[in-house]
Amino acid sequence: MNDFIVFKQFKTTSPKDLEPVVLIILKLFKERTLLLLEGSVGAGKTEFVKVLAHSLGILETASPSFAIHHHYQNRDVIMDHVDIYRLESEDDLESTGFWDLFGVKKGLIVIEWADRLNQDLLPLNWQKIKIQIEKLANPNERQITVLIEA
Numbered sequence: 001m002n003d004f005i006v007f008k009q010f011k012t013t014s015p016k017d018l019e020p021v022v023l024i025i026l027k028l029f030k031e032r033t034l035l036l037l038e039g040s041v042g043a044g045k046t047e048f049v050k051v052l053a054h055s056l057g058i059l060e061t062a063s064p065s066f067a068i069h070h071h072y073q074n075r076d077v078i079m080d081h082v083d084i085y086r087l088e089s090e091d092d093l094e095s096t097g098f099w100d101l102f103g104v105k106k107g108l109i110v111i112e113w114a115d116r117l118n119q120d121l122l123p124l125n126w127q128k129i130k131i132q133i134e135k136l137a138n139p140n141e142r143q144i145t146v147l148i149e150a
Contacts, residue, residue: 004130004147012142015044018051021144026055028148030127031106036114039133044142045112048133049081052110068096078104083112090118102126 007028010021025035035052037045046063053061058072058079068086072079080101087093101109102123111117114130122128130147 003150004128005150007129007146007148009146010144011136012144013138013140015047015051018044018048019055021146022048022052022055025052025129025131025146028127028129028146029108032102032104032126033108034122034126034128035108035110036117036119036128036130037110037112037133038115038130040135043133043135045133046083048131048144049110049112053079053081056108069098069101078107080107080109081112082109084116085113087116090121093117 008024010017012018012021037048039045050061053059053072056077056079057074058077061072061081062070063083068083070081072081082096082098082101084093084098087096093099101107109126119128128149130149132145132147134143134145135141136143
């Protein structure tokens with residue numbers, strides 16, 4: 001079982017507030033990093049990914065809600081963005097080619113709705129960072145909790 005500890009918490013009031021958060025998280029990345037995003041519908045998971053991608057020099061992104069998977073690459077970074085919200089079972093995940101993503105020597109895999117995944121099945125040789133995004137009482141405010149694997 002994967003155990004995580006809280007690394008840092010942030011409170012944001014607009015998408016612009018995500019940029020410094022992402023810059024702090026980027027410093028944690030290793031050659032193989034798995035970013036596990038959790039949060040309710042509309043919490044800002046996809047917006048977080050857009051800011052992350054932009055910080056990595058990837059300027060064009062799209063939500064993979066219907067495509068399930070998007071692959072982005074520039075000369076410095078390979079990023080795979082997966083949204084598993086619509087998947088019903090482990091078999092559905094298998095049919096997407098999800099497990100093939102872990103065959104690279106260097107990369108970043110971002111999974112939206114990671115709480116729907118049996119995380120004990122994830123490869124041990126990848127660094128795991130969990131990002132929990134929670135809507136607060138004010139519709140524009142979010143609590144972002146960054147957890148790292150213990």
